[in-house]
Amino acid sequence: MHAGNDIIELKYKNGESPAFRLSIALKADAPVEKCFVRVLYLGSKYDIFTELIRDGEPALVSGGPPLHLTYIDSGRTVSAIPVSIDELYPDYNHYEISDYLKIIVSAADVRVGRFAQEALELDQPGSRGIGGARSGAEKEVGESVAWSVFHCRIFTAFEGLEKNAGPGGEVLLGPLAVTTPTGFSGKLALLPERKVAVTGPDAWGDAPSENALDGGMAALRLEMTEPLRPEDPLFYCNAHPKRLCAPCPIMPSSRL
Numbered sequence: 495m496h497a498g499n500d501i502i503e504l505k506y507k508n509g510e511s512p513a514f515r516l517s518i519a520l521k522a523d524a525p526v527e528k529c530f531v532r533v534l535y536l537g538s539k540y541d542i543f544t545e546l547i548r549d550g551e552p553a554l555v556s557g558g559p560p561l562h563l564t565y566i567d568s569g570r571t572v573s574a575i576p577v578s579i580d581e582l583y584p585d586y587n588h589y590e591i592s593d594y595l596k597i598i599v600s601a602a603d604v605r606v607g608r609f610a611q612e613a614l615e616l617d618q619p620g621s622r623g624i625g626g627a628r629s630g631a632e633k634e635v636g637e638s639v640a641w642s643v644f645h646c647r648i649f650t651a652f653e654g655l656e657k658n659a660g661p662g663g664e665v666l667l668g669p670l671a672v673t674t675p676t677g678f679s680g681k682l683a684l685l686p687e688r689k690v691a692v693t694g695p696d697a698w699g700d701a702p703s704e705n706a707l708d709g710g711m712a713a714l715r716l717e718m719t720e721p722l723r724p725e726d727p728l729f730y731c732n733a734h735p736k737r738l739c740a741p742c743p744i745m746p747s748s749r750l
Contacts, residue, residue: 500646502595504577506653511578514648515563518597522557529554531561532598532606538591539580541613544606546575553603577650582616589668590651590686597644649688656683670714675726680718 504512518531530553535543546563554561564573579591598604652668658681659665665672668684722728 500644502646502648504648504650506579506651509653511576512650513574513576515573515575516595517560517562518554519560520554520556520558524556526601527556530600530603532600532604533563534596534598534606534609535575536594536596537613538593539613539616540611542609542611544610549605549607577648579650579652580616584652584669586616587669589655589684590649593648593650595646595648597646599644651686656681658682667714671731672714673729675722675728677720677726678718678722678728679720680716683715683717685713685715 502514504514506512520526520529531547532549533546535546537543545565547561551561562573563575564571565575577593583589583591598606654666655668657665657667659672659674659678661674661676661678663674665674665682667682670684672682716728
C-alpha cells in the first residue's frame with residue numbers, strides 16, 4: 495500500500511485482494527469544537543456505499559477519540575475495508591481501477607443513506623440501473639450550515655504488472671506476453687495512463703508499431719542493463735485469449 499497527496503495505491507498480493515483502514519479525528523486546536531463526519535465510497539462501477547460511517551453516529555469532538563471507518567458483515571463490525579477488482583475487467587483490458595472516498599464534514603448532522611446505489615454489471619454495458627428509488631422524505635440540511643468535502647482517490651491494481659526478466663524467455667505481464675532476446679537482463683513494467691507523461695511525437699522515434707495498448711494500460715517501461723539491438727529485438731503480443739495477435743518487435747526506437 496502507498497498513500498500520499500490524497501491518493502491511496504493498493505495492489506493484489508498472492509491473488510488476494512487488498513484492504514485498508516482509516517480513522518478520522520478532530521485535532522485539539524481545530525477551529526471548531528465538534529463536527530459530524532460521513533463518508534461516501536464511490537466504486538469503479540458507479541456504485542455508492544454509504545455505510546462506512548452509519549447515519550446516527552455521534553459528532554467528533556476536538557481532541558477526542560477518532561471515528562473509525564467500519565462496515566457490518568453478518569452482524570460483525572469490520573474495520574479492514576476490502577477493495578477488489580471485478581474479474582470481468584481484464585475482458586475490457588483493464589488491470590487497474592480507481593475508486594473515490596468522499597469525506598463530508600459538517601457542523602450539523604447529515605444523512606447520506608439516500609445516496610446509496612448498486613453497481614452496474616460489466617457484462618451488460620447498456621444497463622444503467624442504479625438501485626432502488628428514493629422517497630425524498632429525508633430532511634435536507636439548511637443552507638446556513640457550514641460544511642466541507644474532502645476527496646481521496648483509491649487506485650487498485652492486479653499483481654504481476656512489474657517483473658524482472660532474463661534472456662531468451664517469455665514473461666506474462668498483464669495482457670502481454672513478452673519474449674526477451676538473448677543477453678537481455680532487466681525489469682519490465684506495464685504502466686497505466688495516469689503514470690505516463692505526455693510527450694511530443696519526436697520522443698517515439700521513427701518506427702511506431704501501431705499496436706497500442708488500450709483500456710488504461712498505456713506504456714511498457716523497460717529498465718535494461720544493456721540497450722536493445724536492431725538485429726535482436728524484444729517481442730510482445732497480447733496474451734489475452736480473446737485478443738490473439740501476431741508478435742510485434744520492440745526496436746531501440748519504437749513505441750507500443
